[in-house]
Amino acid sequence: MDWNWFAAEEYWQARFAVQHLLALCYLLAFGCALHQFRGLLGERGLTPIPRFLEIAGFRRAPSLFHLHYSDRFFAVVSGAGAGLSALVLFGAADVVPLWAAMVMWLVLWVLYLSIVNVGQVWYSFGWESLLLEAGFLAIFLGPSHVAPPAPVIWLLCWLLFRVEFGAGLIKLRGDSCWRDLTALYYHHETQPVPGPLSRWFHRLPRPVHRVEVTANHVTQLLVPFLLFAPQPVATAAGLIVVVTQGWLMLSGNFAWLNFITITLAFSAMGGWLLHPVTLTPPPQQAAPPWFRAAVLALTAGFVVLSYWPVRNMLGRRQVMNRSFNRLHLGNTYGAFGSVTRTRYEVVLEGFDGARWREYDFKAKPGDPYRRPPQVAPYHLRLDWLMWFLPLSPSYGRSWLPGLIAALLRGDEQVLRLLRRNPFPDSPPQRVRALLYRYRFTTRAERRATGAFWQRSPVGDFVPELSLADLR
Structure with missing residues (x-):
């Protein structure tokens, strides 16, 4: 069998960007857990994990904490995740054998899954599932000396498609202010956590707000289809997503939702754009048969898992940010289907x-x-x-x-x-x-x-x- 299609060497720079930005996002997430868990989830927190574990079995909430919980152990898990994230960020996963790199990414995913599944209401946000799904796909991206597997690159683009297209659909189907282009008359003022520039954005002329909403619809409803187009169209689509998400980062505080969406956008970009800002690729090795088999199994699994988010997006009663399984894989996404006016x-x-x-x-x-x-x-x-x-x-x-x-x-x-x-x-x-x-x-x-x-x-x-x- 000819396996030339499997290797996507032209996406080496894209993989480099995705992996290192994703490691940075993991570092932020573990750091956030480490600094806030005692007051929120600790033994004397607002919703203690021990109390939750008494009523939630492993099947309902897969987590290492079913084996043991103490505040000290939670701190060890969060600290280990932060330390391993930092190692990956600075290239540790690029200088080890393929199997070892996969283990490093797998450990990050297991540690954060363990936190999210006992995090209760504090971890009910869509970007938690998004980080876990992207982090699981990163397990199969391979280190720098192995050619990037094309199916995983496609799956990352498919994840980005669901994030953007799902968000666009929920807006169009939800609040009428998205359809009459008036949503940003209110959103910058009423969003959950405004930022230092939110007041300035809110005071922009109303015609500018209508242009913003129109641009949002184009970016979320049309541009995602271009992620699967030949180059350089796919790169242009990725850049549009990056610019849009950067605009959103300036206008408010949405945790790492915008940051991780930008991370995924790099998966669509060709090396001709990213080469000046990334390292020179080392000699690329062909993926061993067991790795190719694992990637194909991953792809088949996500084809099956995609049934639920696709059905949700096409259905009349679309929901936002839903995980259809306890592993947070194959999720549906979306935000601000309704906008508060006051x-x-x-x-x-x-x-x-x-x-x-x-x-x-x-x-x-x-x-x-x-x-x-x-x-x-x-x-x-x-x-x-x-x-x-x-x-x-x-x-x-x-x-x-x-x-x-x-x-x-x-x-x-x-x-x-x-x-x-x-x-x-x-x-x-x-x-x-x-x-x-x-x-x-x-x-x-x-x-x-x-x-x-x-x-x-x-x-x-x-x-x-x-x-x-x-x-």
Whole structure:
């Protein structure tokens, strides 16, 4: 059998870019887990992993933590993942035999899968599944001295297609503001975690917003088909995705969603474009028979797994960000099928016997005079979940009572998730949650007051509570 079609040597630079950017994304993800897990998921966290493991068996949530859990072991897993990610980022997987490189990528995938599957509501975002699916495909990309396998390159493009086309379809089928091109009249102001330039984007002229939405539809509904076209068309399609995702990174904080989408876009690019910014390829070895067989089995498996996301995209009741199996392979993706028109924020306050003091979050809007920070591609999980509360209090059922209790106890691990503790000496006597309406200030208001937000009270979200009330 002629195996010349199997090797895609012209995509060596594309593989180099994908692998190293993906290793960087793994490093961010493990670092995020390491720094936030104690307050969110630890033994004394808001939704403790030990409690979850008592009701979730291995089949429901495959994870190493079914073998053993302690906060120290979680830290070891996260730290090992971060260390191995750094090694891969700096080329360790390129200087070892093929089987060893595959093992390194497999270990990264198993470690992060173990975290995601016990992460509960804090790990329910689409970019978690996207990282796992891309990371699984990376196992079969091979090291630098083996010619890139063409089927895996195609599967990476197919993953990018599902990300972009699924997101385009859910917008077109969802909120009418995407169809009448008015979505960005609201989105920059009401998105989960605005960034430092979000106010500037929001204040762009409305005709520009309509052009933005039109460009988004073209990028997500038409351009994905060009990823499978001959070169240089596929490269042009990849570049369009990169530019669009870069624009989104400037306009808001969406964790590593944009970053990993850019990573996947490089899989469509030919070496003629990437050669000036990547290393010179070493002599390419032909893939051994066992590796070719493994890649073909992988491809056949993903053909089968693709049935569910394709059915979802073509169905009338399309859902966003759904994993159809516990391994997070063959997922469906999408974002912002609906756009909120008005921004509401839940503001937590504590009472020390003299006055009420507000708790500041690291990125969530709070103090009207504070410029929204740039945190992406890092993911502040508590800040994101706080955005969902005004949409429906049910989003906080599993963790909001625990958060209030932790503030009343002065729990150090939970307080580390916040930007500032207004009660450094002793915990407050009572805590309450107020609901405010937020909007970006106009240019005139900004010049007059120095504020980035204008907020007005709506009412109580959670009444005053003490530890005795919670008990």
